[in-house]
Amino acid sequence: MRICTNGIRFFLLTFFGLFPLYSQADIVISGTRVIYPEGKSAVTVHLDNRGERPLLVQTWLDNGTENKSPDEIDAPFVITPPITRIDKDHGQTVRVIYTGGTLPQDRESLYWFNVLEVPPKDDSSASANKLQLAFRTRIKFIYRPRSLDGDLASALKKVKWNWGRNKKGYFFTVTNNSGYYLSMDKANIDIADKNYSINTEMLSPFGTA
Template sequence: MTNVLRYAMAGLFLCTGIFASQSEATVVVGGTRVVYPAEGKEVTVKLTNQGSMPALVQFWLDAGDEKSMPDTAKVPFSVSPPIFRMEPGKGQAVRVMYTKEPLPTDKESLFWVNVLEVPPKSADDGRNLLQFAFRTRIKLFFRPAGLPGEVNAAPEKLTWTLVNGEGGKGVALHVANPTPYYVNFAHVGLKIGERSVMEKGGGMVAPGGTTTFPITHLASRPSGDVKAQFDVITDFGAVNTIVQPLAP
């Protein structure tokens, strides 16, 4: 790892002053998630530099530790190229290759793609300047061949239960996932009669796992016709709204 990238990773920013700044990432990932079929030789992640200046980019995967660095992350994947320069308005395709270390064959495994963008050093050394290094992090799902059922049908298999919130206060939704697929949510909430009570932010439930989502907008259990309502994010980044009855 170069010294510039090592220092950028340490705090995810570079700082030489306080008066001028670059405040948003310009290197954009083509997609909101990556699906790696186990039988595939590799997958390609496409990046685009939408800014007006070149950027130095580092690309790596981790197994869920946000603090991991490229030389400490332990994952069964290699990437090419791991470090590269992107000119403004140009694209770059990064190859991700499974290195064949054993992974579960009866369910999906989750990894994370990291894209660290370091802007070029300002040519004006006389100015006070604040420069940031931006990291984009998206999910990569490793999908074994021959899993039962269809990934698009997995959300319909979920079981939702209305439970007490943390400490017995408030209301929460508990979801159980009997399928071998991860199910990702943009929003989770309740359909109470004709009214929707949705929480900001989303989450996910792992294969064979459970997750509990607090319903912060409700202080007590609602009465009447109450169902689970949730927005599912598909492999292609589309969002589908589903309403399901609650389990007894």
């Protein structure tokens, strides 16, 4: 059976041409990650509305299961206020409070701080053919135990690189021997007068990638 893809492309272009999309986040989060040191009563995160309209904003934490709803996630933290309205050119500070529980003491624990911004409903006739989208942003939220050895500078010195060779060529592994989560954009290694660029993701405590 032959399928006419030209007709499908035309339909998709026509469909999306009728509905202008709003895909830019208006809420700006203060920072790219949040660190919660053990012993603090709470940490704060500031949100600013840089858009042109008021927004309803919901915040919550997840433990990596990003497709679950907030009420399905079990995290030892509460956020106040969890839902708030932020007007144009205004901000809101939310507090994250640790509720207690057993978390590892020899390594950091990683969660994700979620911000969902929902635009107000527009009942005007001019908005009849506009598709409004809720925009979600996630940043790292790290609980850091007091008993963690060293600091980030010393943690970088505990990263070990190894390489080998098989039928497909060279392969590389990197091991994080510290209790910290480490992020590196990329690494370059010289082997046999050749330079290899390696893309690395976040390294888990005591993990190998």
